[in-house]
Amino acid sequence: MNGSRRRAALLALTALAASPAEAESPVTPAMRADMERLVGAAVTSSRAPEILRSLTDSVGPRLSGSPGDRAAVAWGVATLRALGFSNVRAEKVLVPVWRRISESASMTAPYPQSFAVAALGGSVSTPDGGITAEVVEAGSLAAVDALGERAKGKIVFIWKTTERARDGHGYGETVPIRSAGAVRAAKLGALAVLIRSVGTDDDRLPHTGAMSYDEKTPKIPAAALSTPDADLLHRVLAEGRPVTVTLNLRTETGPDAESANVVGEIPGREMPGEIVLVGGHLDSWDLGPGAIDNGAGCAIAIEAARLIGALPRRPRRTVRVVLFANEENGLRGGRTYAAEHAAELARHAAAVEADSGGDRALGYAWNAGPGAEAFMKEMSAFLAGIGAGEFRKGGAGGADISPLLPSGLPLLGLRSDASRYFDVHHTANDTYDKVDPVQLNQATAALAAMTFALAEAAEPLPRIPESDRTRRPPD
Amino acid sequence: MNGSRRRAALLALTALAASPAEAESPVTPAMRADMERLVGAAVTSSRAPEILRSLTDSVGPRLSGSPGDRAAVAWGVATLRALGFSNVRAEKVLVPVWRRISESASMTAPYPQSFAVAALGGSVSTPDGGITAEVVEAGSLAAVDALGERAKGKIVFIWKTTERARDGHGYGETVPIRSAGAVRAAKLGALAVLIRSVGTDDDRLPHTGAMSYDEKTPKIPAAALSTPDADLLHRVLAEGRPVTVTLNLRTETGPDAESANVVGEIPGREMPGEIVLVGGHLDSWDLGPGAIDNGAGCAIAIEAARLIGALPRRPRRTVRVVLFANEENGLRGGRTYAAEHAAELARHAAAVEADSGGDRALGYAWNAGPGAEAFMKEMSAFLAGIGAGEFRKGGAGGADISPLLPSGLPLLGLRSDASRYFDVHHTANDTYDKVDPVQLNQATAALAAMTFALAEAAEPLPRIPESDRTRRPPD
Numbered sequence: 001m002n003g004s005r006r007r008a009a010l011l012a013l014t015a016l017a018a019s020p021a022e023a024e025s026p027v028t029p030a031m032r033a034d035m036e037r038l039v040g041a042a043v044t045s046s047r048a049p050e051i052l053r054s055l056t057d058s059v060g061p062r063l064s065g066s067p068g069d070r071a072a073v074a075w076g077v078a079t080l081r082a083l084g085f086s087n088v089r090a091e092k093v094l095v096p097v098w099r100r101i102s103e104s105a106s107m108t109a110p111y112p113q114s115f116a117v118a119a120l121g122g123s124v125s126t127p128d129g130g131i132t133a134e135v136v137e138a139g140s141l142a143a144v145d146a147l148g149e150r151a152k153g154k155i156v157f158i159w160k161t162t163e164r165a166r167d168g169h170g171y172g173e174t175v176p177i178r179s180a181g182a183v184r185a186a187k188l189g190a191l192a193v194l195i196r197s198v199g200t201d202d203d204r205l206p207h208t209g210a211m212s213y214d215e216k217t218p219k220i221p222a223a224a225l226s227t228p229d230a231d232l233l234h235r236v237l238a239e240g241r242p243v244t245v246t247l248n249l250r251t252e253t254g255p256d257a258e259s260a261n262v263v264g265e266i267p268g269r270e271m272p273g274e275i276v277l278v279g280g281h282l283d284s285w286d287l288g289p290g291a292i293d294n295g296a297g298c299a300i301a302i303e304a305a306r307l308i309g310a311l312p313r314r315p316r317r318t319v320r321v322v323l324f325a326n327e328e329n330g331l332r333g334g335r336t337y338a339a340e341h342a343a344e345l346a347r348h349a350a351a352v353e354a355d356s357g358g359d360r361a362l363g364y365a366w367n368a369g370p371g372a373e374a375f376m377k378e379m380s381a382f383l384a385g386i387g388a389g390e391f392r393k394g395g396a397g398g399a400d401i402s403p404l405l406p407s408g409l410p411l412l413g414l415r416s417d418a419s420r421y422f423d424v425h426h427t428a429n430d431t432y433d434k435v436d437p438v439q440l441n442q443a444t445a446a447l448a449a450m451t452f453a454l455a456e457a458a459e460p461l462p463r464i465p466e467s468d469r470t471r472r473p474p475d
Numbered sequence: 476m477n478g479s480r481r482r483a484a485l486l487a488l489t490a491l492a493a494s495p496a497e498a499e500s501p502v503t504p505a506m507r508a509d510m511e512r513l514v515g516a517a518v519t520s521s522r523a524p525e526i527l528r529s530l531t532d533s534v535g536p537r538l539s540g541s542p543g544d545r546a547a548v549a550w551g552v553a554t555l556r557a558l559g560f561s562n563v564r565a566e567k568v569l570v571p572v573w574r575r576i577s578e579s580a581s582m583t584a585p586y587p588q589s590f591a592v593a594a595l596g597g598s599v600s601t602p603d604g605g606i607t608a609e610v611v612e613a614g615s616l617a618a619v620d621a622l623g624e625r626a627k628g629k630i631v632f633i634w635k636t637t638e639r640a641r642d643g644h645g646y647g648e649t650v651p652i653r654s655a656g657a658v659r660a661a662k663l664g665a666l667a668v669l670i671r672s673v674g675t676d677d678d679r680l681p682h683t684g685a686m687s688y689d690e691k692t693p694k695i696p697a698a699a700l701s702t703p704d705a706d707l708l709h710r711v712l713a714e715g716r717p718v719t720v721t722l723n724l725r726t727e728t729g730p731d732a733e734s735a736n737v738v739g740e741i742p743g744r745e746m747p748g749e750i751v752l753v754g755g756h757l758d759s760w761d762l763g764p765g766a767i768d769n770g771a772g773c774a775i776a777i778e779a780a781r782l783i784g785a786l787p788r789r790p791r792r793t794v795r796v797v798l799f800a801n802e803e804n805g806l807r808g809g810r811t812y813a814a815e816h817a818a819e820l821a822r823h824a825a826a827v828e829a830d831s832g833g834d835r836a837l838g839y840a841w842n843a844g845p846g847a848e849a850f851m852k853e854m855s856a857f858l859a860g861i862g863a864g865e866f867r868k869g870g871a872g873g874a875d876i877s878p879l880l881p882s883g884l885p886l887l888g889l890r891s892d893a894s895r896y897f898d899v900h901h902t903a904n905d906t907y908d909k910v911d912p913v914q915l916n917q918a919t920a921a922l923a924a925m926t927f928a929l930a931e932a933a934e935p936l937p938r939i940p941e942s943d944r945t946r947r948p949p950d
Contacts, residue, residue, distance in 0.1 A: 057710055058586045111533045203678050204903040228906040428679040431703040
């Protein structure tokens with residue numbers, strides 16, 4: 001290197017070494033050094049895949065109130081204790097109980113064909129002997145309404161494909177069909193509703209998920225066909241002849257059962273009474289072991305906190321892991337936490353939710369008061385290095401922490417690549433093998449860095465203004 | 476263009492226009508023109524996707540001797556008639572009858588987990604109440620043998636992954652486990668055998684397929700776990716504690732039933748008594764509607780022949796479509812054809828089988844006598860233009876036509892890209908939506924061109940020498 005080249009290189013290095021913004025940065029060089037250490041540990045020595053394996057292999061499906069749910073709570077307590085968390089406990093939550101007993105569906109005319117079908121969560125049973133009726137198809141909830149008299153005495157079939165998208169927006173467009181299809185069809189006198197699974201796969205594994213009734217409308221059975229079966233029914237209906245389907249669902253609703261939010265802590269070094277919450281829901285649907293929904297979120301929340309606890313110097317505030325009960329069909333875990341910890345919420349600094357699968361983190365959705373932008377900008381720049389720098393203001397962090405919104409607590413949601421998420425979500429296929437450990441570790445890194453920064457920052461994030469706390473903001 | 480450039484270009488064109496080999500070519504310019512026409516029609520106006528849709532949507536699963544099998548034969552006859560084939564008939568074939576009634580499997584210790592399981596085709600039932608026993612794992616048939624005393628009174632679990640490959644060789648490596656696992660485990664006193672599905676997917680949809688017993692060894696139940704379930708069992712076994720599984724299979728074997736090879740013809744213009752056979756098996760396994768295995772082969776064979784029949788001038792020889800019965804669990808269709816048409820085989824010029832799925836054709840495996848190379852070389856060069864120029868000498872064309880080997884008849888098998896084939900083969904997932912119409916049409920083009928060339932060539936291909944007819948040659 002000659003003299004002038006050397007001088008130019010030194011100048012560039014000087015510029016890199018002393019960015020003018022650094023002095024006033026909410027993310028100090030010391031914090032940054034710890035975050036680098038956390039990222040390095042997460043991508044090389046993470047236990048998140050093993051934690052996830054343990055949950056899915058030893059517990060499996062864990063719908064609220066089921067034996068699997070109880071096993072999951074016991075697993076959560078044992079796991080947090082084994083990993084050295086403090087103040088580990090199961091905080092009681094009463095959860096609704098719904099159970100799938102059996103289900104079948106077939107086309108009986110014009111051709112005999114068996115369908116892969118799943119009752120939607122909460123659906124009532126069909127009458128003894130099932131329902132056999134002609135099928136009428138609609139492509140949307142509005143199109144159901146437009147069926148009018150034609151739906152009476154029929155099975156209404158709602159056929160709409162779910163678009164694959166990195167941000168998962170396709171799910172947002174079709175999930176109202178799953179939630180509200182039964183009520184909309186029942187208003188017209190339909191006997192049952194069948195929907196095309198809200199999913200992006202082409203497997204004969206139907207997607208379940210929550211649906212709801214209203215008290216003014218008859219409760220009719222609701223089920224999802226796998227996407228290949230729904231597309232078969234759609235094609236046969238397009239032939240123009242009458243199509244008849246038989247549907248048999250047996251389900252059961254029981255009295256509320258006891259479950260729990262599982263809690264464990266990494267006590268803060270200066271302000272142990274100040275809490276940064278990080279967590280996600282521990283329950284799953286019943287068809288599969290819930291690896292991506294939400295074993296992955298639990299595993300990375302636990303591992304992010306464990307890695308923070310393993311730093312030479314713990315952060316100022318306490319990091320509290322919460323594995324919430326009953327996100328899937330009731331949100332009782334999140335609501336109970338908000339209610340039972342109401343007096344303590346003023347001493348919560350932030351809550352971060354992990355419930356977007358096991359694929360790589362893209363960034364965060366965040367909601368906080370004016371003045372949070374500088375912190376978010378620096379965190380975004382830091383996380384951009386691992387591909388997790390896409391930050392977006394909005395939302396309430398995630399379902400489980402959304403009941404904390406009225407307290408004004410800053411809420412953050414980890415956002416992961418959802419391209420593959422709706423292939424297996426809420427199906428039997430949501431198994432451990434679907435999770436790529438490399439991506440899971442990257443997500444752990446993104447979660448650990450953020451949780452640490454929130455727990456270590458000299459000043460907590462500004463709280464959400466009173467005026468924005470009354471209803472859940474749009475994502 | 477200047478003078479010397481123009482002269483060079485003209486010289487090049489002259490060279491293109493009159494290849495010295497052309498005069499002696501077994502594929503004449505007139506044949507080539509008709510093949511170009513066939514390819515053009517197949518990739519733009521093919522009815523193969525619609526034929527496949529009709530079979531899978533209106534018939535569905537069609538295991539030998541089942542109601543679906545009878546419906547498939549009726550469909551075949553009606554379809555060939557509707558498409559204008561001559562001499563359409565169902566040639567009676569007696570087929571074995573095996574039926575799946577119910578099946579379940581679960582891990583009972585150390586953790587409760589339900590498995591997605593399927594009885595292998597031909598398996599006996601478990602005793603009433605099922606079999607509950609400790610599991611011992613082996614990674615190959617040789618490793619089963621090596622279990623010795625340790626297999627006695629146990630469920631033997633054979634865990635081996637199937638490699639994804641364009642030429643499907645991974646299946647060849649694991650399918651012996653499916654065929655012979657039960658006998659090998661029974662010799663050691665095992666109570667049942669479970670295998671990892673012979674498949675390349677990660678779906679909770681087990682792969683069935685034929686297995687066999689021998690008369691000297693006790694018949695024990697045999698079933699496949701879906702690949703995620705098998706991998707779960709493998710992981711839990713690796714923990715080192717005893718693992719117990721409960722297996723319940725109910726199956727039924729009945730007396731032989733009547734099925735049929737469905738036959739239709741495009742009569743030849745000069746030698747209608749000379750036959751070029753093109754076909755594939757019409758039966759499927761019971762778990763799914765057999766779109767790729769082998770609805771696709773039926774559809775492209777029918778459509779290739781139909782396109783040949785729609786040419787302004789039909790080829791010299793008759794093109795005979797044969798939709799064979801019972802390839803999956805008996806090969807009775809192929810054997811019956813060989814026996815019943817024995818007297819006519821001397822007047823068969825060639826047989827071409829389509830049974831490698833719905834993805835794009837890569838080329839042919841062929842077997843004929845010395846002197847066939849020139850024809851194959853020219854056909855390979857022609858088909859290379861659509862990516863189907865990979866020709867390989869060997870094999871017996873395919874399972875259904877392999878019983879024709881002793882007659883010396885030249886045998887050809889269409890070879891398609893098998894990369895995705897073993898994802899859905901023999902599972903509930905083998906549905907119409909898995910077939911890409913563009914690839915199916917390319918395969919139709921490759922099949923139509925070859926079938927036409929065999930039917931039109933001035934001289935038939937030389938027959939397989941006597942010395943090579945006694946046993947099935949290696950693929």
